[in-house]
Amino acid sequence: MIPVSEAIHIVKQECTALPKEDVALENSLGRWLAQDIFADCDLPPFDRSQMDGYAIRAADVAGASETTPARLQIVGESAAGRGWHHSMNAGEAVRIMTGAPVPAGADTVQKVELTREIDAKDVEILEPVTLGRSIVKQGAEIRLGDQVLDSGERLNAGMVAVLASFGYAQVSVGRQPRVAVMATGTELVAVDQKPGMDQIRDSNNFSISAYAQLAGATVERLALAGDNVETLKRQIGEASERCDIVITSGGVSVGVYDFTKLVLKELGAEFFFKKIALRPGKPTVFARLPNGTLVFGLPGNPVSVSVTFNLFARTAILGMQGAKQTELENRTAVLGKELNAAKKRESYLPARLRTNDEGELIAEPLKWGGSSDFIGFARADALAVVPADAGVIAAGTKVNTLLLP
Ligand code: AMP
């Protein structure tokens, strides 16, 4: 048995980033950047007005008030996209709109609410204004040549806007790993079948596909394989020719019909681990086939599948896309209910996070009926991490939690 942290370390070491590819900006959301992104212009590109009002000189209106306004001559108008490109002198004002360039000679913008226009020729300024007010200087947000996004970051909607601002119609991202998913188990029937005697419907293929897609992979679901050595071998072998990762569920423990490890061995796999000090998910397998395809053999229990996928397989899928951060994000939270530690194994238990009235993050453990309680798990948004051999962890104790995707 190896510790969880060591297993994650091994996964990271064994997966290298796939070649990058260029995608159109509109298809880049959720992908991982494979290039650094630089500003190709100053932002704002010119001194920009933040208000509708009048570009003026602050000194001209120093003594202004409602009863003794400063009267200035309107010499032009600067609108967004259509500036006034002359020089403004003392005693003059330029009508200006939000987003428009501030003309040379002006040093301040007074907002329209504090002015009174007279016959479209003059304007009365009703209050003094601090020098530089309502002007965003050229380059104040970003300078030409500055690095604005880093390779390895995942593109969100805001980042897509950043790419658009700097002219990236195409962007380099990590290629999406191709993942094949296969369930073992003679007891399984397809989702559209009514289970007969001793049978259950397959759910693991769907949860693994869903998690893999959230992690950025493209997914192929293989036919249900039963517990037949030849079928397992053929399906894993064939899928490994087309895919970067094969993820199986079930058949990795010590039952008479647990054939996954045997099959991988017969396919010539190199094993990196077969047993982790983890509850749930102890018998998780990680191996590589001779053709380079990685294989995760996850346990069959649906909760074990979710935990082990997100700790290990997800890390591989993100690593292959060149992600900077490949592990689940963590938060320290206060336990809402007591939890029991396991002997010799670290526990990763389903929980829901909430904040209490004091603003503290609380982890409420979900009903824990063992590793097959996946209805409870369906509403989990975090895993509460309980160290091995720690006895009873009382409510109110601070624990580490991992955020589920
Ligand atoms: P195994 O690891 O193959 O012994 O399976 C452990 C438990 O998980 C058994 O109760 C199985 O019926 C259940 N199980 C295995 N595969 C699936 C699956 N694809 N969908 C739902 N439950 C499964």
Ligand code: MG
């Ligand atoms: Mg089985």
